[in-house]
Amino acid sequence: xxxxxxxxxxxxxxxxxxxxxxxxxxxxxxxxxxxxxxxxxxxxxxxxxxxxxxxxxxxxxxxxxxxxxxxxxxxxxxxxxxxxxxxxxxxxxxxxxxxxxxxxxxxxxxxxxxxxxxxxxxxxxxxxxxxxxxxxxxxxxxxxxxxxxxxxxxxxxxxxxxxxxxxxxxxxxxxxxxxxxxxxxxxxxxxxxxxxxxxxxxxxxxxxxxxxxxxxxxxxxxxxxxxxxxxxxxxxxxxxxxxxxx
Numbered sequence: 003x004x005x006x007x008x009x010x011x012x013x014x015x016x017x018x019x020x021x022x023x024x025x026x027x028x029x030x031x032x033x034x035x036x037x038x039x040x041x042x043x044x045x046x047x048x049x050x051x052x053x054x055x056x057x058x059x060x061x062x063x064x065x066x067x068x069x070x071x072x073x074x075x076x077x078x079x080x081x082x083x084x085x086x087x088x089x090x091x092x093x094x095x096x097x098x099x100x101x102x103x104x105x106x107x108x109x110x111x112x113x114x115x116x117x118x119x120x121x122x123x124x125x126x127x128x129x130x131x132x133x134x135x136x137x138x139x140x141x142x143x144x145x146x147x148x149x150x151x152x153x154x155x156x157x158x159x160x161x162x163x164x165x166x167x168x169x170x171x172x173x174x175x176x177x178x179x180x181x182x183x184x185x186x187x188x189x190x191x192x193x194x195x196x197x198x199x200x201x202x203x204x205x206x207x208x209x210x211x212x213x214x215x216x217x218x219x220x221x222x223x224x225x226x227x228x229x230x231x232x233x234x235x236x237x238x239x240x241x242x243x244x245x246x247x248x
Contacts, residue, residue, distance in 0.1 A: 069210060072210060073120055076125075077094075078096055081093070084105045088105055088136075090106060090137050095108070096128060098112060098116055099112055100113060102199050102200065103199050107133040108131055108137070109133055111130045111201065111205050114204050122177075124209055128207070129209065130206060132205075135239070138236070140237070149161050149163045155225060155226040155228060158222065158224050167219075171219065171222075172218065177210055178208065178211045179208040180207055180208075182201055186203050186205075187199070188201060234247040
């Protein structure tokens with residue numbers, strides 16, 4: 003997800019992030035079943051594209067010879083019965099995901115054997131999910147006009163559009179494995195009960211992320227001498243305000 007606010011401050015711990023989209027521009031394959039990666043901008047996952055009446059292309063894509071092909075994503079066509087009547091009733095989810103916190107908000111992981119079967123890169127339908135509320139509805143128009151505000155303890159606060167980020171900084175594509183801090187908490191809870199719900203061993207996923215380096219953005223805004231941490235706030239509309247990732 004692209005954060006809507008990046009706040010440089012002194013009182014919270016840091017976390018990895020940059021603007022991220024599933025896009026690149028390096029064609030590497032002429033095989034008809036594998037497309038060079040020139041994804042639409044913004045890229046919309048197959049299930050959401052289907053729900054919006056947009057063209058769905060689920061063929062695997064090749065990013066670069068150094069990376070394995072991006073796995074095929076199936077367009078899920080049915081809303082899970084557990085999401086009916088919740089704010090997420092518009093989201094089609096893969097039935098193979100294991101729900102960890104009941105119906106809502108949606109927190110889930112795939113089964114390990116399913117992850118292994120899909121190889122190094124995780125299909126977006128099987129990416130682990132950690133939510134604190136409803137999924138924000140971001141349509142194509144909103145995605146195209148998305149911006150990020152960088153402010154706080156820095157000399158050059160700024161608001162960037164995605165296009166401005168692309169034109170200002172080097173754009174790179176790298177494989178990144180994200181792991182929930184609670185991964186395997188279920189085993190820990192057997193030994194000693196802790197806070198948080200019981201994740202299994204699949205609270206992790208790997209994907210190719212395209213974006214700009216956070217280090218480059220921070221150098222641009224020039225954090226103040228006393229700044230120690232960065233807080234990322236998304237577009238989630240929560241009762242107590244936006245959730246800050248530390």
